[in-house]
Amino acid sequence: MTILIKNVTLLPMGKTLEPIENTNIYIEGDSIKHIGDIREDLKVKKTIDASGKVAIPGLVNGHTHISMSLLRNFADDVPLHEWLTQKIWPVEANLTAEDVYWGAMLSIVEMIRSGVTCYSDMYFFMEEVGKATIESGIRGVLSRGTIEEDDEKVNKGKIDYTRQLYKDFHGTGDGRIKVMVAPHAPYTCSPSYLEKLIELADELKTGLHIHLSETKKEVEDSFKLYGKSPIKHVYDLGLFKYPTLAAHCVHISDEDIDILSENSVNVVNNPGSNLKLASGFAPVEKMLNKGVNVALGTDGSSSNNNLNMFEEMNLAALINKPVNESAISIPAIKAIEMATINGAKALSWEREIGSIEEGKKADLILIDMNKPHLCPRHNIVSAIAYSCQASDVETVIVDGKIIMENYEIKTIDVEKVMYNAEKAAHSLVNR
Structure with a gap:
């Protein structure tokens, strides 16, 4: 038409x-x-x-966990480590495929209504997220968040899952879906397991999506374990040889920024989530000045508590001014770039989306x-x-x-989605 x-x-x-x-x-x-x-x-x-x-x-939500909408307003005003280990992970252990589907649909409704046409997700039961994405008509990058466990068979199964997810969904939905490999973070994956996930990215010829240097604790623990920052650690393991989407990058040094810049790592700033979890302020202006491509994301709506990219643009433009004591730090146009063309670049989609030009999607x-x-x-x-x-x-x-x-x-029965998501959310937290 x-x-x-x-x-x-x-x-x-x-x-x-x-x-x-x-x-x-x-x-x-x-x-x-x-x-x-x-x-x-x-x-x-x-x-x-x-x-x-x-x-x-269309706005690009560069880093999120969309099915976490089921846990919106469930665990708030809690430090990140406690929030993850005592509140979120115990509940997520009881997730079903159906839960993830309705959580994904709920978030897709929210994203469409707020102008998001493309997102990059890291979660579980990603085939359900893929199904929801195809049905809704938006564009998405799927990645199975991979946390190492004590059972080697389970760990291998997670790698096999991502391989199958790539086979089943990469390029589907008329080309609207991509699949990436997603080691959750250096603190949840050992060096040997990270190397296996890097090998998988090489095998599939795709990129990697990972949380990096989100908190002071993460960085301090990395120096204790490896004698280096999380960014230097994964660089030494060879992760940055492949297109990388690095979420957060809050507590980073000048050396870290140089590594990110020299290796064309794409950083996703999540100001709303970082504020709420008191993670800190990412040095966005420093990274941009060093040539790092910085995109924007909401993170999951259980740590935000919404998927509103206009709010993230506003925060990106406002927060950096007092942090850098400069009223011209991250001007309005730069915040919009972060939410559009920079997001497209971060997902290796800049030739098709991210700007309105003749010949583009x-x-x-x-x-x-x-x-x-x-x-x-x-x-x-x-x-x-x-x-x-x-x-x-x-x-x-x-x-x-x-x-x-x-x-x-036009593509979703919104009332049906809200009813089923509400039902799934209450069932999940009461299991």
């Missing part, structure tokens, strides 16, 4: 970072055919009058600017980073298909 979005203000986020007023976007099939004047030679089946609206690339959202909190329209870029709310997203298009229009999701 050919779609015309007319009379729109466009923030492309590609070669052009300035808003383009009153333009038109033609979508043909799954791609952007033309941007500019009305073309009489292009016949359209659907026209969207986007007067008073702004088109931006049609993954974009329309923001309704006709709201009191977005008036007056002095500066569109500032409005998006500092004033926009997730609820201002009116239309969502992924792969050229409209999956939300006029705030209504």
Whole structure:
């Protein structure tokens, strides 16, 4: 189907970072055919009058655990280590495939409504997450979070699981799904197990998704065990030879930043989760100045407690200013880059998504600017980073298909999802 979005203000986020007023976007099939004047030679089946609206690339949630929505508001105001070991992991031990499916669907509804068109997930029962992603129409990177256990048979089974997940889902959903290998963290995987997971990434020719240097304790423990930081530790093991998505990177040294930069490691900043768990402030500006690609993520909604990427953009733009004692640290446009094109680069998808340009995939959202909190329209870029709310997203298009229009999701029975997710959540915590 050919779609015309007319009379729109466009923030492309590609070669052009300035808003383009009153333009038109033609979508043909799954791609952007033309941007500019009305073309009489292009016949359209659907026209969207986007007067008073702004088109931006679909947001990329670079690091999350979407089925943890079932544990939203369940374990709050607890330090990270205690939160994981005493609250979250004991409950997650009772997860079923059905739980994960409904948790994934609930989060996908939330992400669509807040303008997220692509996400990178690390969790369990990832075939259920893949199923939910295909059904919903959005784009996702699946990775089975892998924690080493005492049983070697179990550990091998986790590697075999990821291998099968790759075989079953990589490239499915009309190319909307990728699969990566996911060692949970250096503190949950021994060096020998990390090496096996690195070998698996080499075998599958895919990337790795890992938590790195999230807390002071993690870094201190790494120096005690290995005499080096978590980043230097996994670098020495050869992990950075492959495309790497490194979540958090909060407590890192200048040497760590140099390693990240020299090895083209993609970092995902999760300001909301890092604030709530008191993990600290990632040196985002330092990393960007050193050429590190820094994307944005929400983390799981049990440590955030939402999947609102507009909130993450706002936090990224605000937090770094007092931390660096500079009002120009992480300006609005840089925060939007982190949530769009930088996220696409982090997932090795920058040739297809992350900006609105002719020839790229049609993954974009329309923001309704006709709201009191977005008036007056002095500066569109500032409005998006500092004033926009997730609820201002009116239309969502992924792969050229409209999956939300006029705030209504077309691909999911939202009431059914909420009912089943609520039921699954209460059943899970009471097992």
